[in-house]
Amino acid sequence: MKMHPIMKHIESTSEQPCRILIADDEPLVCELMQFNLEKEGFEVDVFRNVDEAYQADLPNYNLFIIDVMMNDMMGMHFAHHLKQTKSTTSIPLIFCTACDGENDIINGLNSGADDYILKPFSMKEMIARVNAVLRRHRMSPPPRRQKCLPAVT
Numbered sequence: 001m002k003m004h005p006i007m008k009h010i011e012s013t014s015e016q017p018c019r020i021l022i023a024d025d026e027p028l029v030c031e032l033m034q035f036n037l038e039k040e041g042f043e044v045d046v047f048r049n050v051d052e053a054y055q056a057d058l059p060n061y062n063l064f065i066i067d068v069m070m071n072d073m074m075g076m077h078f079a080h081h082l083k084q085t086k087s088t089t090s091i092p093l094i095f096c097t098a099c100d101g102e103n104d105i106i107n108g109l110n111s112g113a114d115d116y117i118l119k120p121f122s123m124k125e126m127i128a129r130v131n132a133v134l135r136r137h138r139m140s141p142p143p144r145r146q147k148c149l150p151a152v153t
Helices: 006-012 025-038 052-053 076-083 102-110 123-139
Strands: 019-023 043-047 063-066 093-097 117-120
Touching: 019 025, 019 052, 025 043, 025 123, 043 052, 052 076, 063 076, 063 123, 076 093, 093 102, 093 123, 102 117, 117 123
Parallel strands: 019 043, 019 063, 063 093, 093 117
Antiparallel strands: none
16 A cells, blocks of 8 residues: 555654644445545544543544534533643644535634635545645644735735
8 A cells, every 4th residue: 555645754753643623513424534535544533422532531532533513512611621721722623514605714714723624625635635734733833823814915
């Protein structure tokens, strides 16, 4: 099996495989994501509700993929908890959701998500986004305050 370049980098910097936590209440979506991510060499744990996900050993994951709408917006609360907890705040997070409004996307990204994948999506796109987030996370300098200029209209 041919190893993806990002996996070579991950393996060269760590003895452990890259671990991904998926929290989504749609069984078919979870099954497809898990199958495709494992096929790429990732170790994947799936949780169908937030209560189960809270019980996981959260600091030992390398990436979280969370459905916003799970259990009546509990996915957003779970993500907020992850970003406010010292041991998980620096772990990248991707929202994977059907909430497709511009404000939903902006709020998700502003709440700490590193990417926002709209359902339905292709598995190839999901894998590419996972790899991109992991690549950015491993190469990014320490966070610092940046000034943003207003949009030009």
